[in-house]
Amino acid sequence: MKNIILGIESSCDDTSAAVISDGLLLSNVIASQKVHEAYGGVVPELASRAHQQNIVPVVSEAIRQAGINISDLSAIAYTRGPGLLGSLLVGTSFAKGMALGLNIPLIDVNHLHAHVLSHFIKEKPEDDMPEFPFLCLLVSGGNSQIILVRDYFDMEILGKTIDDAAGEAFDKCAKVIGLPYPGGPHIDRLAQTGNPKAFKFSKPHIPDLDYSFSGLKTSFLYTIRDCKKTNPDFIEENMEDLCASLQKTIIDVLLDKLKKAIKLTGVKSVAIGGGVSANSGVRQAIMELCVKQGLKPWIPQRKFTTDNAAMVAIAGYHKLLNKDFSDLSLPPFARVTI
Ligand code: KG4
Numbered sequence: 001m002k003n004i005i006l007g008i009e010s011s012c013d014d015t016s017a018a019v020i021s022d023g024l025l026l027s028n029v030i031a032s033q034k035v036h037e038a039y040g041g042v043v044p045e046l047a048s049r050a051h052q053q054n055i056v057p058v059v060s061e062a063i064r065q066a067g068i069n070i071s072d073l074s075a076i077a078y079t080r081g082p083g084l085l086g087s088l089l090v091g092t093s094f095a096k097g098m099a100l101g102l103n104i105p106l107i108d109v110n111h112l113h114a115h116v117l118s119h120f121i122k123e124k125p126e127d128d129m130p131e132f133p134f135l136c137l138l139v140s141g142g143n144s145q146i147i148l149v150r151d152y153f154d155m156e157i158l159g160k161t162i163d164d165a166a167g168e169a170f171d172k173c174a175k176v177i178g179l180p181y182p183g184g185p186h187i188d189r190l191a192q193t194g195n196p197k198a199f200k201f202s203k204p205h206i207p208d209l210d211y212s213f214s215g216l217k218t219s220f221l222y223t224i225r226d227c228k229k230t231n232p233d234f235i236e237e238n239m240e241d242l243c244a245s246l247q248k249t250i251i252d253v254l255l256d257k258l259k260k261a262i263k264l265t266g267v268k269s270v271a272i273g274g275g276v277s278a279n280s281g282v283r284q285a286i287m288e289l290c291v292k293q294g295l296k297p298w299i300p301q302r303k304f305t306t307d308n309a310a311m312v313a314i315a316g317y318h319k320l321l322n323k324d325f326s327d328l329s330l331p332p333f334a335r336v337t338i
């Protein structure tokens with residue numbers, strides 16, 4: 001009998017459902033919420049309401065695209081946390097109700113594990129996957145972490161941000177120069193035709209392998225404020241160069257600590273994950289670093305970088321193989337580490 005698992009993701013502003021059969025991805029449906037664009041950031045109450053509207057059609061579509069019946073499912077995996085509590089509650093309650101109704105096991109998944117394990121999603125049986133141990137640079141709107149991955153669920157955070165995440169730095173700086181939310185992809189696009197050396201922004205001096213991005217954000221803000229005093233059109237005239245210089249600074253900060261972690265652990269491969277790993281500059285910099293140091297890079301397909309249920313389903317699949325099931329009484333967690 002096949003192990004067919006449904007994954008459900010609802011931790012922030014994407015409602016997603018995916019089906020994985022014996023480790024192979026059959027469907028991955030994502031409904032992104034446009035309602036937040038007008039507010040320049042995710043509004044938690046609106047996010048949970050949109051999840052409520054989306055969850056039934058998204059799950060139905062994932063089942064349809066997978067070509068299965070719900071009675072074929074072996075288990076249901078869902079994101080328990082971290083994330084927005086109201087959003088998590090929608091996915092958690094839905095998963096519990098469905099598992100109870102179908103009388104099949106329920107599996108809780110840590111969203112951060114899921115991002116790391118996105119490298120194990122197979123779309124074709126011959127798809128390659130990382131060997132343990134490896135380092136994963138997990139960079140998203142809520143996290144910036146360097147993780148030593150010893151096994152599927154044996155992970156250690158070697159460094160993390162002490163304030164803003166890399167994605168927040170992209171989004172908050174984008175807002176300063178009038179770009180829509182989320183600003184990361186816009187900066188990425190504009191940076192391609194800009195000069196990364198045009199502006200210098202301050203870099204943090206944080207000990208160990210931890211990150212900090214709040215100083216960079218302030219330095220960006222002050223540069224704009226000062227330059228606008230003498231030239232009111234400063235932003236419009238320098239948009240591409242500002243984006244390229246900001247992106248380059250964020251990448252330099254990320255890679256500086258990553259290089260230290262590689263040296264410290266002696267790993268032979270490096271993966272990236274999370275929304276910011278969709279950034280073309282980040283992807284290129286990781287490739288170049290790995291080529292230079294003789295390491296194997298693991299760069300996820302863009303569709304698996306931002307929040308998606310395929311990564312929840314693959315994490316759930318590996319828990320299913322270990323019969324690591326969860327209790328219907330488990331509450332979601334807004335804050336939880338690896
Ligand atoms: O992993 P994710 O979907 O969810 C959160 O943790 O929120 O990451 C979203 C983050 C946002 O900050 C967004 O601006 C950033 O990922 N992002 C990017 C790019 N695509 C998404 N940042 C830079 N360049 C991109 N191409």
